[in-house]
Amino acid sequence: MPEWIRKLLFWGFIAFLIYFMAFRPDGAANIFKAIGAGLVAMFQGLGDFLTSLAP
Known part of the structure; x- marks a missing residue:
């Protein structure tokens, strides 16, 4: 994608x-x-997953 289009969209x-x-x-x-x-919610789920991996 040309740079000017990216700047325009931004x-x-x-x-x-x-x-x-x-x-x-x-x-x-x-x-x-x-x-x-x-x-x-996403980070809470990630935290729960990592907690469940710990012995």
Whole structure:
């Protein structure tokens, strides 16, 4: 993929995030909470797996 397309997509994504947070703060907060909860669940599962490997 050409470099200019990657830069365009990156800055477009950043602009969308700023727009989304400015005009739909409740929706943006809910999305970030869901992402955070998913990450916590993923690391909790990894921790449980590693704990079960210990003798």
